[in-house]
Amino acid sequence: MYAQQYELTLPADYDMTIIRKRVAEGGHVLDNRAGLGLKAYVIRERGIDGSPVNQYAPFYLWNDIGAMAHFLVGGGGFQNIVRDFGRPVARHWTGIACHAGPARTAPPKAASRRLTPIPSDVDLDGTGLGLSALIGREVEQLQRLAAQDGVHTAALAVDPHHWQLLRFVVWADSSTLDEMATERYEVLHLSAPGLGDLPEGQGW
Numbered sequence: 560m561y562a563q564q565y566e567l568t569l570p571a572d573y574d575m576t577i578i579r580k581r582v583a584e585g586g587h588v589l590d591n592r593a594g595l596g597l598k599a600y601v602i603r604e605r606g607i608d609g610s611p612v613n614q615y616a617p618f619y620l621w622n623d624i625g626a627m628a629h630f631l632v633g634g635g636g637f638q639n640i641v642r643d644f645g646r647p648v649a650r651h652w653t654g655i656a657c658h659a660g661p662a663r664t665a666p667p668k669a670a671s672r673r674l675t676p677i678p679s680d681v682d683l684d685g686t687g688l689g690l691s692a693l694i695g696r697e698v699e700q701l702q703r704l705a706a707q708d709g710v711h712t713a714a715l716a717v718d719p720h721h722w723q724l725l726r727f728v729v730w731a732d733s734s735t736l737d738e739m740a741t742e743r744y745e746v747l748h749l750s751a752p753g754l755g756d757l758p759e760g761q762g763w
Contacts, residue, residue, distance in 0.1 A: 563627060563631075578615045588750075592636075594629075595622070596619075597620050598618070600747045600748040600750075601746050603742065637649070654715075661710060662709050662731035663711055670730060672742040673727075677722040709731045728740075
């Protein structure tokens with residue numbers, strides 16, 4: 560499993576109905592894309608849920624890295640973003656764990672993200688296993704969160720270049736139960752052709 564997200568931060572006075580219309584008209588395009596676990600078409604609107612910006616920030620969980628590469632650089636869809644908005648940074652993370660929540664069958668309306676740096680002092684225990692212990696605690700925390708009412712899907716992944724952890728949770732209604740979220744989103748559409756193929760639990 561690989562996670563991917565790009566963020567299009569838009570002007571403060573941007574009419575977000577433009578993005579809503581874009582997703583309403585084209586969001587179905589990836590509903591049957593081979594290799595894709597899910598794509599959450601998410602937005603943040605300035606002044607809502609504490610967001611300081613207007614932003615379109617689609618989030619992906621891929622089951623197949625070849626399909627991810629084709630989407631990104633092989634003419635498989637990302638070219639439309641480049642055409643209309645320029646080429647944003649597309650961040651990606653190696654998957655660690657994923658869980659189906661109690662609301663897996665409900666159409667999601669919200670999502671939450673937590674991005675946290677992995678502290679350098681985690682490696683100072685003299686064993687070299689401090690990072691593994693931290694990941695183990697995060698996996699347990701993800702599992703507990705995924706059992707909350709309203710959770711559709713919860714995923715944990717790592718960026719080993721910047722040593723940063725990503726936790727992304729898709730919710731049926733509200734993301735307020737994710738008290739540690741650093742960002743909250745509205746979900747406009749969910750494409751989930753390979754939802755059942757996403758790993759359940761830790762990836763090893």
